[in-house]
Amino acid sequence: MRKLxxxxxxxxxxxxxxxxxxLDEYRRTIMPGMRLTYHLTDWLGIxxxxxxxxxYNTGLTDELQRVAIDARDCSNRSFTKECQLTRVNLTRGKLTEDQLAQIQWVAAPQLTFVPFRGKLALFAELFVDTDxxxxAGYAAVGVKERKVCTTNCANTFGLDSRVAFAPTFGLGLNFYPSDFLGFGAEWRALPFAWNTSGFDNHGLGTDEAFPDNKVDDKDRExxxxxxxxxxxxxxxxxxIKTTE
Structure with a gap:
């Protein structure tokens, strides 16, 4: 194509x-960041x-804090059934400080492929270069989640940091209103296992499908x-470059 x-x-x-x-269950994340890319060709970058x-909290987290913790004082009612059943899985303090996981940071080297490009017409008057x-890449994810405990987990709450690793991939739509400025939006996936709730989810039985009164890596989902x-x-x- 000429003059591309x-x-x-x-x-x-x-x-x-x-x-x-x-689609966060307990805590939503807003992540300011940056993408740096050198484009070897017009269709491949590294x-x-x-x-x-x-x-910040989801509505579910605020409701859990209000109904299951603040309104249910187990300090003098530890003998009740509701306190016994939840003693390993619900802190007596603040969910966000003691129990619920969060993504602290992400860093990901990646390759970028650009198979489609052209112009987008707005109201048949304004044309913007688009691609x-x-x-796809591989990401290091800084996660803060409930710290490991193997004994006395009903009284052991708090968060520890760790680094998880995950593939990352997605797609983006980009617009170029000038030769050196652009803007765009992208969707990104980061599939990996972590214990978002801080609950004792697994660990007991041949398939480790039942709670075992411990909180460790088996509880990550x-x-x-x-x-x-x-x-x-x-x-x-x-x-900007153009073709002949």
């Missing part, structure tokens, strides 16, 4: 943005993406963690 504008070929891209996790997370990209990112991109050098 090459927004990626031979250019270094800096893309600050913000990511938002989807780079890295990462961010640091800030959390669709796919990316697979979650198809996903997020949406919106970003602004700047390309260097600022001059």
């Amino acid at each position: 504008r090459l927004h990626r070929d031979g250019r270094f891209e800096v893309a600050p943005g913000a990511s938002f996790t989807l 780079g890295a993406w990462g961010g640091y997370g800030f959390q 669709v990209n796919f990316f 697979f979650h198809f963690t996903s997020m949406v990112t919106v970003s602004l991109s700047v390309q260097f050098p600022t001059a």
